[in-house]
Structures are given as structure tokens and as C-alpha cells.
Amino acid sequence: MLKRIFLVSIVLVLLVAGCSKNVDPEPDPVDASPSDQREAFAPNIEHSDLFTITIDNNPGARPQTGLNLAQRIYEVPVEGGITRFIAFYLHEEVDKIGPVRSAREDFLDLILPYDSAFAHCGGAKEAITRIARDINKDLDEINNTPFAFYRDNSRKAPHNLYTSTELLNKAYERRGFTEMTEFRFEQSIKGDFSSENATSFSIPYFRSNSYNYKISYEYSSSLRKYIRYTNDSYHELTDDQSLMANGVIVIKVDFQTLSNGGMDLKTIGENTAYVFYGGNYIETKWRKNSASEHFTFLIDGSFVEINNPGFIFHILPKDRSINID
Numbered sequence: 001m002l003k004r005i006f007l008v009s010i011v012l013v014l015l016v017a018g019c020s021k022n023v024d025p026e027p028d029p030v031d032a033s034p035s036d037q038r039e040a041f042a043p044n045i046e047h048s049d050l051f052t053i054t055i056d057n058n059p060g061a062r063p064q065t066g067l068n069l070a071q072r073i074y075e076v077p078v079e080g081g082i083t084r085f086i087a088f089y090l091h092e093e094v095d096k097i098g099p100v101r102s103a104r105e106d107f108l109d110l111i112l113p114y115d116s117a118f119a120h121c122g123g124a125k126e127a128i129t130r131i132a133r134d135i136n137k138d139l140d141e142i143n144n145t146p147f148a149f150y151r152d153n154s155r156k157a158p159h160n161l162y163t164s165t166e167l168l169n170k171a172y173e174r175r176g177f178t179e180m181t182e183f184r185f186e187q188s189i190k191g192d193f194s195s196e197n198a199t200s201f202s203i204p205y206f207r208s209n210s211y212n213y214k215i216s217y218e219y220s221s222s223l224r225k226y227i228r229y230t231n232d233s234y235h236e237l238t239d240d241q242s243l244m245a246n247g248v249i250v251i252k253v254d255f256q257t258l259s260n261g262g263m264d265l266k267t268i269g270e271n272t273a274y275v276f277y278g279g280n281y282i283e284t285k286w287r288k289n290s291a292s293e294h295f296t297f298l299i300d301g302s303f304v305e306i307n308n309p310g311f312i313f314h315i316l317p318k319d320r321s322i323n324i325d
Contacts, residue, residue: 049137050116050181051168054107055085056099061159062230065238066097071185071309073245074110075215077317079262081206083213086110089165090185096238098162100141100149103127106265108134110315113294115181117172119148121161134291137177145171185309193300195280201324203250203314215314217248219279226276228312246310247277251286251295252318265315273297274322275306281324 055064057075067073070087077083086107089097103123108130111118117137122128131138141149141161148171152160202216217226225244228235234242251273254266273286275297285298295313296303316322 049172049177050114050183051089051139051165052111052114052116052118053087053089053097053163054101054103054120055087055097056101056159057083057085058159060156061099061101063236063238064099065162066094067243068237068239068241069094073312074107074315075312076104076106076110076265076315077205077263078104078106079258079260081213081261083205088114088116094165096162096164098152099155099159100161100163101158103131104262105130106263106267106315109267109288109291111135112291114183115179116183117168117177119145119163119168121149136179137172137175139168139171139175145175147171147174184307186307188305188307189275189277189299191278191280193282195275195277195282197279198276198281198324199279201248201274201276201281201322203316203322204320205316217245217276219276220244221279224278225310226312245312247275247306247308248312248314249276249297249306250274250314250316250322252316252320255317263317265317267315271318274324275299277308 055061055067057064064085067085067087069089071090072088074086075083076086084101084104087097100119100121103118103120105124105126108127112134115136117139118131118135119139120141122140122142123131128143131140139145139148148167149161149163150167151157152162154160198219200216200218202214205213205215214229214231216229216232218229219226223244225246226248228243228245236242251267252271254269254271256264258264268288268291270285270287273284275282275284282299286295287298287303288295294305296305
């Protein structure tokens with residue numbers, strides 16, 4: 001709930017605006033050192049179902065909460081020169097996750113293969129239409145499940161909507177969902193494939209510096225993880241940790257720029273991919289034959305799924321060039 005409430009009608013307007021496309025100015029970056037005491041991603045812990053959650057990555061939403069406990073993350077460009085995270089959770093308990101934001105139609109082709117429960121705060125018209133058609137377990141703060149989310153008064157709207165796995169599990173039961181996903185994370189690749197050395201690389205999501213989305217990674221051989229940097233500083237999270245990954249995959253896609261400044265991302269088909277793992281990388285191809293199928297990657301002559309926990313997947317317009325050192 002907002003800090004000041006004058007009229008009920010104003011509250012309703014502001015709550016809807018909390019899931020709109022407004023973009024706040026960039027705050028000063030906060031630097032933090034990564035910890036070598038805690039895993040970036042927890043091991044596979046089963047609970048009632050797999051939850052997929054849309055997480056805000058507007059500069060005003062940082063630092064986020066709970067990203068380091070996700071078992072998979074997609075980062076996807078949206079309108080306004082920003083990106084959003086799609087985070088996957090198979091944990092018994094994550095106390096706070098967010099900020100939660102709205103869905104986009106492009107997200108559906110990424111989410112559908114997992115048969116997960118999808119938690120979000122409304123969405124674009126096209127996304128809501130398709131969610132109603134294709135998502136069997138929808139947890140939408142605006143349209144059907146407000147009781148699974150809450151506002152944190154210490155944060156500025158619209159970057160202050162949060163949830164937890166406890167709230168989502170209760171909402172899951174209250175909505176009468178019963179059929180659980182069969183998807184599980186596993187060590188499907190072990191780095192025993194032909195590759196080249198790459199200890200650092202950067203991903204240029206946008207040509208414009210208006211929101212200064214400079215994304216880069218550096219491999220730590222001691223941690224055996226990729227440390228994430230945003231705007232040349234550690235991507236800090238609220239638990240005094242920095243965002244890290246066991247591996248990073250960049251999926252280049254064809255796209256069309258929409259009238260609202262967003263992108264129609266073509267994540268069905270085949271195109272170029274980069275797989276970063278263990279301080280090495282390969283440039284290869286990805287393939288996805290339908291919305292309900294997972295990405296597969298050409299490794300040593302065969303297309304295989306990569307289901308390792310703790311990977312971050314970047315959906316990147318194909319005209320952007322990755323810088324690899």
C-alpha cells in the first residue's frame with residue numbers, strides 16, 4: 001500500500017500504475033563485493049510446483065530480492081530501453097521475491113515449456129489474452145490473485161510489489177491447482193565439450209545510454225561462477241550478495257521494433273547462441289521448434305537441452321555484438 005492515501009480512487013490508479021510501463025530515472029549505482037561464502041544458486045529442492053516470476057530490472061528496482069535463489073533466470077528486453085528478468089524457483093521457502101512486474105507476450109514462449117505456475121502483475125493486452133489461453137496456472141496480482149502479493153512501503157512504486165514462495169504456495173492451493181510440472185534441473189552439460197577460453201564478456205542490450213544498461217560478466221575460478229556487473233559495478237542484491245551464475249547462455253534472435261518501442265522477439269526457430277561455462281565458451285546454434293518446446297543447443301554435433309541449475313539466459317537482438325575477452 002502506498003505511503004499516503006487520499007482517496008480510494010487514487011489508490012486504485014496508483015496500484016495499476018505499479019505494473020505499467022513507466023520508467024524512473026537511473027539512481028547512482030551501488031557497489032558491493034561478491035561473497036565467497038554463499039552459493040549464487042541453491043541446490044534443487046522440490047516443493048509443490050515450479051514458480052516462474054517476472055522480476056523488475058528498471059534501475060529504480062535495484063537492488064532486487066531473491067534473484068540469487070532462483071534456479072534459472074531469463075533476461076529479456078522490453079519497451080522503454082529496459083530489461084526484465086523471468087526467474088524460476090523450485091525451493092521450499094524463499095521469504096521475499098521481487099519487485100514483481102507485468103508480463104509481456106514474448107515471455108510466454110519462454111515459460112510454456114516448463115509447465116510452471118506463472119506469477120506476475122498484470123501485463124500488456126496481448127500477454128493477458130495469451131495467458132488466459134495458454135497458461136494453466138496463472139497467479140496474477142491484478143486479475144485473479146492479489147492475496148499472493150504485497151507492497152513494501154520502504155520502496156517507491158511501481159518498484160515495490162513482492163511475493164514469497166509461501167504466499168505463492170497458498171495461492172496455488174486456493175486457486176485449486178493440482179497438476180505439477182515434471183521439469184527438473186540437472187547437470188546436463190559438464191563442460192567436457194570443445195570450447196575456447198573466455199574469462200570476461202559484455203552483452204550490449206541497447207545502443208542508447210539513456211538508461212545505461214551495461215551488462216558484463218567476469219569468471220571467478222575460485223568460486224567457479226560468473227559474477228554479474230551492471231554499469232561496471234557488482235549487480236547488488238538486498239541480502240548483501242551479488243548476482244552470480246553457474247553459466248551464461250546468450251540467445252540471439254530476430255526481432256521487430258514495435259510502435260511502443262518494444263520488441264517482437266522471435267524465439268521460435270534457429271539462430272546463433274553463445275554458451276559460457278567454466279571460464280570457456282562456444283559459439284553455436286540454438287533451436288526451438290515450437291512455443292511448448294525447450295531451447296536446444298548444438299554441442300559436439302548434437303542438439304541438446306541445457307538444464308543445469310544456476311544458469312542465466314539472455315535473449316538478445318541478433319544485431320548486437322557480444323564483446324568477449
